[in-house]
Each structure stands twice: as structure tokens, then as C-alpha cells.
Amino acid sequence: MNILTEKFNTPYHAAPFDGIKNEDFLPAFKELIKKSEDEINGIVSNPEAATFENVIEALAYSGEQLDVVSNIFFNLNSAETSDEIQKIAQEVSPLLTEYSSKISQNEALFSKIKKVYDEKEKYNLNEEQEMLLNETYKGFVRSGALLNEEDKEKLQKINMDLSLKSLQFGQNVLASTNSYFKHITDQEELAGIPEAILEQYAEEAKERELEGWVVTLQYPSYIPFMTYAENRELRKEIALASGKKSFDGGEFDNQGLIKELLQLKQQKAELLGYQNYADYVLEERMAKSPVKVFEFLNELLTKAKPYADKEIDELRSLAKAAGIKELQGYDHAFYAEKLRKQKYDFNDEELKPYFPLDQVQEAVFGLAGKLFGLRFSERNDIPKYHEDVKVYEVSETESEKAEDGSFKALLYVDYFPRKGKRAGAWMTSYKNQYKKDGENSRPHISIVCNFSKPTKDTPSLLTFQEVTTLFHEFGHALHGMMADTQYPSLSGTSVKWDFVELPSQFLENFCYEPEFLKTFAKHYKTGEVLPDEKIEKIEQSKSFMEGYQTMRQLGFGLLDMNYHTKVAELENxxxxxxxxxxxxxxxxxxVNPETAMSPSFSHIFQGGYSAGYYSYKWAEVLDADAFQYFKETGIFNPETAAKYKILLSSGGTKDPMELYKSFRGSEPKVESLLKRAFG
Structure with missing residues (x-):
């Protein structure tokens, strides 16, 4: 018996992590792929006439267990990987690609879908059903259903290659990140580094059985070093190591893979009748076309550049006073921190004691309670994949006085870095929400971050940026947890990619509201509330270096869009x-000739942001405009929150612009973002 192919005997059928062995995965995938294929064959061989119910709905609900096991496996591959899991991933990915290609290229299945699509007028479908039908039909066409046999085979091979090469890209970045560390034995070389960070570096050294201190390229280690280390040569050395990730010509170099991935994407786009991969991607986004994206990014560039130049000039003056003739990229965080301290009289280390992780989590849970009536209760009887993980049962009460809330979701939180965990922060799902046979099957959602671990004497203390990171990922989690749709493929975060960041970025705004901040920014030792003048500084500092940050994001967005529209240029x-x-x-x-960020640009070469990185800025326009509405009506206004709840719970059942206009009453305005960023 394979635990992964049986119904999970756990509360809410949660993933049975404590019983899963690595050797269970490959046979489970093979068995569940076969089972899912049988379901598809059942749809195809059904002798009755094709209808919405026996084709479109049946397909929407097929492969449920395979989806769950895929989510479990690939989440582990990101959060708790090992050589063995990475090896299994190399075997499993082609199987899944082949399986999805078989479905998308199943002519008999597509002919039934097309029949229902062509006759949709007779079915009297509701809005969600019509969306499912349109998305299903379009999904098949975009997967090559209208291609001839020879081209279908070509497409299948391209998809297989893309799957394996993007997986390899991510593995190379992780291996390259982990392969470097800086061992320091002279404490003088660490001048300027706050005590709590030194403690963290000492713990890292101890784990490696070394004396002294160890700095790594993982963000909780790297960012504080670049921000506080007075030793400029060491900052340069470590920045150079970071900038060389998968760009050093060695075993984990990604330059060749980038060209191969881009060529494959271009071939795929052309095969499907598009000029380039960006055209293919953007057909399914709010932005619709590369022209619109370039216009959007360049408009912001024109407006933000003067602010960015002014910010860098301020840093140059500071650096010049310290005897530095030419300011470099590896000086930015250090002098930006000095300028921020000068302007706003605080630094991240001073604020950290007011933001112990447990308090910040309690605040974000409380906010979800206030806006949407959610309650969070820790469960110790639900299996976890690592001892650092905590699991919460999320329930919803009809009113504040209700004793029992209806079950809403499971939420897993995984906050601390480990060797087998990739850098960064993300929200993911183990199981989507959907309704079937009268039951509302609720989602299992996960937040993964890389915050500093608690030490023997100190709890995990967050920088203010990490506070906003937690709110960001929790915003995504709310999108998943609040889902209330009929079909799993339209549920939660299954929305257009340039709409998906709205809920996450929206929630970050609350971190800057004094009224809310005072409820949880309290010193972990004394309980003292963060003083008003510091709160005021946080509020003012919201737009600190906003020009620089905007240019950085626009740089990523423009590079991504150019990669996916001008691939031919890479031949020479x-x-x-x-x-x-x-x-x-x-x-x-x-520009440093020895460094490049593309070879570790996982968002577009491993994640789902190919020809879509602009969506971070696009979503900022949405979130600034949405929060402006909350500010106009009161940030805890129940009517506004109720309207926003509809937006969250609707998932991908409606066109996102229509969904947004229903909430806001109008389309989003770029001016809302410019006003927030630059006043």
C-alpha cells in the first residue's frame, strides 16, 4: 500500500507528511497518472452526447489526487529538498509533462470540448460555468489542439525540454548559492554589524563546525552584511560572489540554459501562431500585449527616473564625505541605511526588538479577523514536513459572538532558512478549494519565508521589510483561504498573473498605518509600544529610495519583456x-563586467513570471488604488472589506478588470501609485 495513493487518514485529509517516504513518490505518480488517464478515457468513451456536465465539468474535477500529490512533492522540492528529491524531480517532471501533453493533445477529447464550446448557447450557463468552458477550450487551443500531428509532437518535445531545463536552472541557482560561504575569524572585519546578526553568523559557523563567523549568500545573512558591514572590501567580495551566482563558467553556470530556454519558448510561440513568447503569454493577461507593457513600464520609467537620480546623488554626497570617489552597487545598501538613519533616525536593527515574529503573526491573524471574521487555532495533531513548521486551522464566524466557526482552511507556516530550502518567500497550496456533490472542499495553504532563526536568548526578530514580507505572503494566503468557487481551476490564486499580486501587495499597506501599527509593534522584553516618532518615521520612510526600487523593478520587467520579444539577438x-x-x-x-543577474533570475527562468515580471508594478497600481479606497472609507470599514472579500473569494471566475471595477467602481489609476510613491 502506498500512503500517497490512498485517502489521507488525517484531520481534514491533510498531507500525511509523517508517513511519506521518498521512495513512495515515483510509484505514486505513476499510479495516479494512470488513474487520471482512465478518468479522461472515461470522458472520451462515454457513448452519450457531449454536454457541459459530462465533458467540461468531468474534466475540471479529474486528477484530483494527482494534483494533491504533485503539490506535496514540488512544495517539498522548494522547502525541504535533498539530492534524492531533486533526482526524483528529474524523473517525475517528464512524466507529468507527458501526461499533460497527452490530455491537451487528445483529439477525441478536444472534439467533445469543441462541440460543447460551439453549442454553448444551448446550455444556459452561469458566469462561472461560461468562464470554465472558455478557459478550457482556450487552454486546449493554446496547448496545440488545432495543430497537425507532426507539430503536436514537436510541441510535446519542446514542453518536455522546457520542463527539465527550467528545473535544472533552479537547481543550479540553489547549488551555486549554497556553494559559497565566507568564513571570518577576525571580529574587527565585522565592524558595524549589529550584535543579533553577529550571533546569527556565529551560529552558522557552529553548524559548519568552524570557529568565528560565517556569512552566506542566503538573504537573511547576505542583506544585513551588505547593509551594516563597514569593511568595504569585504562588502565588495561578498557582493561579487552573489553577482556571480550561476555566472562563473563553472558546474552550475546557467548562461547556456538561458539561451536554450528562450529559444524553446520562441519555437513554442511560433508553432502556436504567435510572433513571440510574450505575445503568447500576454494574450492571457490583463495587459494583453507587449506594446501595452512597454508603454506602461516606460511611462513609469520616465516619471521615476528623476526621483531615482536625486536619491543616488544624496548617497554619493554621503559617500564622498567618507572619502569614496565613485559609489558602487555594493555600497548602496550601506549608504542608504546611513541616509535613512540620518533622515528618519532609525535603522532596522533598532526596530527589530519591536517586531518579534510571533507578535507580527498575531497581528496579521488579527487583521484577517477584523476585516473578514477569520480565526486561527494552532493544531498539533496535523503532520508537518519539518519541526519548524506550524499548522493552523482557520475558521470563519458569522458574527463576533458566534461560538463555533465554519472550517475555512488549513494554513501551514514555515519561517526559517535551512540548507534544503530555496531563498526568498512564497505562498503555495497543497489543495485547492472547490465545490462538488454539495460539499465545499476547503483549501490547504502554505506560507514559506526565510526569517532569522530564534537563538538561545532571543526570539526571531524581524526587520520592518520582513514584516511587510510576511503581510505580503499572507495576502496571497488570504486569496487562497477565502476562495469560494465551484471549480478547482478557477479557485483562489488561479487568476491572471498580473492580477495575482494585488491581494499580497494590498495587505502590505496596513504595515504603514499608525492606528494598526500601534496594536502590535511592542518591544519583546518591555512591552513598550513603538514610540510615535518612530511610527511617524516609518510612515515617512515608506517612500524612501522608492525611485531606486522602482528603477530596479522596471529594470527586471524590461529585461524580461526584451528577453521574450527579441530572442534572435541572443544568437550574436x-x-x-x-x-x-x-x-x-x-x-x-x-556595471561590473564580472557579474550578471540573469543567470539567477529564477522568477522568469524557473518560476511562472516569463514575460510577466512587469506584473509586480502593474499590481502596485492596483494595490495603491485599492488601498486608496480603503483610506477614503476608513481602513477597517466593514462595507469596503465586504466588497474586497468578494474580489478575493471570486478567484478566476470573472474577468479581473470587471472584478476590480465591481469592487472599486472604476478602473485603477496610475496616479494612485505615483501619489503614494512620490507624494
Whole structure:
């Protein structure tokens, strides 16, 4: 018996992590793929006439257990990987790609879908059903259902290659990140580093059985070093190591893979009748076309550049006073922190004691309670994949006085870095929400971050940026937990990619509201509330270096869009030459010939942001405009929150612009973002 192919005998049928063995995965995938294929064959061989119910709905509900096991496996591959799991991933990915290709290229299945699509007028479908039908039909067409046999085979091979190569890209970045560490034995070299960070570096050294201190390229280690280390040469050395991730010509170099991935995407787009991969992707986004994206990014670039130049000039003056003739990229965080301290009289380390992780989590849970009536109760009887993980049962009460809330979701939180965990922060799902046979099957959602671990004497203390990171991921989690749709493929965060960041970025706004901040920013030792003048500084500092940050994001967005519209240029250029050319307009510091960010740009070469990185800025316009509405009506206004709840719970059942207009009453305005960013 394989635990992964049986109904999970756990509360709410949660993933049975404590019983899963690595050797269970491959046979489970093979068995569940076979089972799912049988379900598809059942739809195809059904002798009755094709209808919405026996084709479109049946397909929407097929492969449920396979989806769950895939989520479990690939989440582990990100959060708790090992050589063995990575090896299994290399075997499993082609199987899943082949399986999805078989479905998308099943002519008999597509002919039934097309029949229902062509006759949709007779079915009297509701809005969600019509969306499911349109998305299903379009999904098949975009997967090559209208291609001839030879081209279908070509597409299948391209998809297989893309799957394996993008997986390899991510593994190379992780291995390259983990392969470097800086061992320091002389404490003088760590001048400027706050005590809590030194403690963290000492713990890292101890784990490696070394004396002294160890700095790694993992963000909780790297960012504080670049921000506080007075030793400029060491900052340069460590920044150089970070900038060389998968760009050093060694075993984990990604430059060749980038070209291969981009060529494969271009071939795929052309095969499906598109000019380039960006055209293919953007057909399914709010933005609709590369022209619209370039216009959007360049408009912001024109407006933000003067602010960014002014910010960098301020940093140059500071650095010049310290005897530095030419400010470099590896100086930015250090002097930005000095300028922020000068302007706002606080630094992240001073604020950290007011933001112990447990208090911040309690605040974000409380906010969800106030806005949406959610309650969170820790469960110790639900299996976890690592001892650091905590699991919460989320319930919803009809009123504040209700004793029993209806079950809403499971929420897993995984906050601390480990060797087998990739860098960054993300929200993911183990199980989607959907309704079937009269039952509302609730979602299992996870938040994964990389915050500093608690030590023997100190709890995990967050920088203010990490506070906003937790709110960001929790915003995504709310989108998943609040889901209330009929079909799993339209549930939760299954929305257009340039709409998906709205709920996450929206929630970050609350971190800057004094009224809310005072409820949880309290010193972990004394209980003292963060003083008003510091709260005021946080509020003012919201737009600190906003010009620089905007240019950075626009640089990523423009590079991504150029990669996916101008791939032919890479035949005669290196990745570095291409990158430098298309980030030139947004580059604020001298370019280092030894570094490049593309070879570790996982968002677009491993994640789902290919031809979609612009969506972070696009979503900022949405979130600034949405929060402006909350500010106009009161940030805890129940009517506004109720309207926003509809937006969250609707998932992908409606066109996102229509959904947004229903909430806000109008389309979002770029001015809302510019006003928030630059006043």
C-alpha cells in the first residue's frame, strides 16, 4: 500500500507528511497518472452526447489526487529538498509533462470540448460555468489542439525540454548559492554589524563546525552584511560572489540554459501562431500585449527616473564625505541605511526588538479577523514536513459572538532558512478549494519565508521589510483561504498573473498605518509600544529610495519583456551583453563586467513570471488604488472589506478588470501609485 495513493487518514485529509517516504513518490505518480488517464478515457468513451456536465465539468474535477500529490512533492522540492528529491524531480517532471501533453493533445477529447464550446448557447450557463468552458477550450487551443500531428509532437518535445531545463536552472541557482560561504575569524572585519546578526553568523559557523563567523549568500545573512558591514572590501567580495551566482563558467553556470530556454519558448510561440513568447503569454493577461507593457513600464520609467537620480546623488554626497570617489552597487545598501538613519533616525536593527515574529503573526491573524471574521487555532495533531513548521486551522464566524466557526482552511507556516530550502518567500497550496456533490472542499495553504532563526536568548526578530514580507505572503494566503468557487481551476490564486499580486501587495499597506501599527509593534522584553516618532518615521520612510526600487523593478520587467520579444539577438550576443543593453536605461551604478543577474533570475527562468515580471508594478497600481479606497472609507470599514472579500473569494471566475471595477467602481489609476510613491 502506498500512503500517497490512498485517502489521507488525517484531520481534514491533510498531507500525511509523517508517513511519506521518498521512495513512495515515483510509484505514486505513476499510479495516479494512470488513474487520471482512465478518468479522461472515461470522458472520451462515454457513448452519450457531449454536454457541459459530462465533458467540461468531468474534466475540471479529474486528477484530483494527482494534483494533491504533485503539490506535496514540488512544495517539498522548494522547502525541504535533498539530492534524492531533486533526482526524483528529474524523473517525475517528464512524466507529468507527458501526461499533460497527452490530455491537451487528445483529439477525441478536444472534439467533445469543441462541440460543447460551439453549442454553448444551448446550455444556459452561469458566469462561472461560461468562464470554465472558455478557459478550457482556450487552454486546449493554446496547448496545440488545432495543430497537425507532426507539430503536436514537436510541441510535446519542446514542453518536455522546457520542463527539465527550467528545473535544472533552479537547481543550479540553489547549488551555486549554497556553494559559497565566507568564513571570518577576525571580529574587527565585522565592524558595524549589529550584535543579533553577529550571533546569527556565529551560529552558522557552529553548524559548519568552524570557529568565528560565517556569512552566506542566503538573504537573511547576505542583506544585513551588505547593509551594516563597514569593511568595504569585504562588502565588495561578498557582493561579487552573489553577482556571480550561476555566472562563473563553472558546474552550475546557467548562461547556456538561458539561451536554450528562450529559444524553446520562441519555437513554442511560433508553432502556436504567435510572433513571440510574450505575445503568447500576454494574450492571457490583463495587459494583453507587449506594446501595452512597454508603454506602461516606460511611462513609469520616465516619471521615476528623476526621483531615482536625486536619491543616488544624496548617497554619493554621503559617500564622498567618507572619502569614496565613485559609489558602487555594493555600497548602496550601506549608504542608504546611513541616509535613512540620518533622515528618519532609525535603522532596522533598532526596530527589530519591536517586531518579534510571533507578535507580527498575531497581528496579521488579527487583521484577517477584523476585516473578514477569520480565526486561527494552532493544531498539533496535523503532520508537518519539518519541526519548524506550524499548522493552523482557520475558521470563519458569522458574527463576533458566534461560538463555533465554519472550517475555512488549513494554513501551514514555515519561517526559517535551512540548507534544503530555496531563498526568498512564497505562498503555495497543497489543495485547492472547490465545490462538488454539495460539499465545499476547503483549501490547504502554505506560507514559506526565510526569517532569522530564534537563538538561545532571543526570539526571531524581524526587520520592518520582513514584516511587510510576511503581510505580503499572507495576502496571497488570504486569496487562497477565502476562495469560494465551484471549480478547482478557477479557485483562489488561479487568476491572471498580473492580477495575482494585488491581494499580497494590498495587505502590505496596513504595515504603514499608525492606528494598526500601534496594536502590535511592542518591544519583546518591555512591552513598550513603538514610540510615535518612530511610527511617524516609518510612515515617512515608506517612500524612501522608492525611485531606486522602482528603477530596479522596471529594470527586471524590461529585461524580461526584451528577453521574450527579441530572442534572435541572443544568437550574436552573450547573456551579459543582452542584459547590460536592456537594463541600461534603469541602471544607476557602474556595471561590473564580472557579474550578471540573469543567470539567477529564477522568477522568469524557473518560476511562472516569463514575460510577466512587469506584473509586480502593474499590481502596485492596483494595490495603491485599492488601498486608496480603503483610506477614503476608513481602513477597517466593514462595507469596503465586504466588497474586497468578494474580489478575493471570486478567484478566476470573472474577468479581473470587471472584478476590480465591481469592487472599486472604476478602473485603477496610475496616479494612485505615483501619489503614494512620490507624494
Amino acid at each position: 550576443e552573450t547573456v551579459k551583453e543582452f542584459e547590460d543593453k536592456y537594463t541600461k536605461a534603469t541602471t544607476l551604478y557602474p
